[in-house]
Amino acid sequence: MSTGFKGKVALVTGASTGIGRATALLFGQRGAAVAVVARDPVKAALVVDEIRAAGGEAAFIGADMREPGDIAAMVAQTVKRFGGLHCAFNNAGVNGIAAPFHEQTLAEFERVVQVNLTSVFLCMQHEIRHMLGAAGGVIVNNCSGAGLIPAPELPHYTAAKHGLLGLAKVAAKEYANRNIRVNSICPGVIDTPMMQAHLGQDSGTIDALLAQLPGKRMGRPEDIARAAVWLCSDDAAYVSGDTMVVDGGLMAH
Numbered sequence: 512m513s514t515g516f517k518g519k520v521a522l523v524t525g526a527s528t529g530i531g532r533a534t535a536l537l538f539g540q541r542g543a544a545v546a547v548v549a550r551d552p553v554k555a556a557l558v559v560d561e562i563r564a565a566g567g568e569a570a571f572i573g574a575d576m577r578e579p580g581d582i583a584a585m586v587a588q589t590v591k592r593f594g595g596l597h598c599a600f601n602n603a604g605v606n607g608i609a610a611p612f613h614e615q616t617l618a619e620f621e622r623v624v625q626v627n628l629t630s631v632f633l634c635m636q637h638e639i640r641h642m643l644g645a646a647g648g649v650i651v652n653n654c655s656g657a658g659l660i661p662a663p664e665l666p667h668y669t670a671a672k673h674g675l676l677g678l679a680k681v682a683a684k685e686y687a688n689r690n691i692r693v694n695s696i697c698p699g700v701i702d703t704p705m706m707q708a709h710l711g712q713d714s715g716t717i718d719a720l721l722a723q724l725p726g727k728r729m730g731r732p733e734d735i736a737r738a739a740v741w742l743c744s745d746d747a748a749y750v751s752g753d754t755m756v757v758d759g760g761l762m763a764h
């Protein structure tokens with residue numbers, strides 16, 4: 512086990528599946544105590560068990576990102592359980608129902624913005640409040656290529672992810688002199704349950720997508736996990752307010 516995060520506490524939201532799961536596992540491998548934040552205790556327990564089986568330390572923290580009280584409790588419980596909070600990967604998100612812009616409902620718009628943007632604002636507030644009272648910390652928000660370019664028929668997702676980049680940049684500026692770094696990752700097309708649901712069962716759709724990708728493959732959750740953990744590491748000590756695109760060259764122009 513590499514021990515770059517020995518003595519550090521890392522919190523990961525949406526940690527029971529996909530990119531969050533891979534990032535929680537990697538933090539565990541690197542020696543951090545990991546708060547595995549999720550709604551589903553059964554799936555989360557598998558991640559906790561996997562980290563412990565590899566010699567790491569982890570605990571499940573239940574939280575629904577639609578509930579402000581859960582988010583406050585998530586940070587408080589992490590600090591109580593592990594004695595601190597040094598790194599936070601705000602990753603939980605939903606894709607939203609795809610539909611032409613003019614047919615989207617207000618309810619669906621508000622649902623996607625609440626989970627993907629408002630919840631991250633609240634996560635950051637609670638994380639920063641703790642970090643201000645400690646020696647600082649690092650926050651990484653999981654954004655999307657849709658934070659930089661539009662995803663047609665997903666105006667809610669696009670708006671929320673564009674907004675996330677703004678949140679990270681404001682916080683990076685405000686807290687640079689308090690030893691708190693804040694960055695964003697924009698994944699490209701990553702093979703996770705969310706992407707599988709988005710693509711559906713149509714192999715023609717998947718083949719057409721793969722043909723568009725520069726490396727002819729989707730990214731793996733681990734590709735994003737390595738970027739997130741690096742941004743949280745001391746190797747990235749002077750990186751803040753940045754937007755890191757991890758998409759295998761998809762958006763290069």
Ligand SMILES: NC(=O)c1ccc[n+]([C@@H]2O[C@H](COP(=O)([O-])OP(=O)(O)OC[C@H]3O[C@@H](n4cnc5c(N)ncnc54)[C@H](O)[C@@H]3O)[C@@H](O)[C@H]2O)c1
Binds near residue numbers: 524549697700
């Ligand atoms: N997969 C991709 O290609 C891709 C691309 C760009 C960005 N992303 C972003 O990556 C993040 C993780 O997605 P993923 O691809 O790993 O898919 P995923 O569906 O495996 O992960 C999303 C996680 O968020 C959790 N979540 C959703 N709503 C929640 C709520 N209300 N409260 C608590 N948790 C909630 C889910 O339970 C799940 O664990 C998302 O923010 C997504 O927008 C993914």
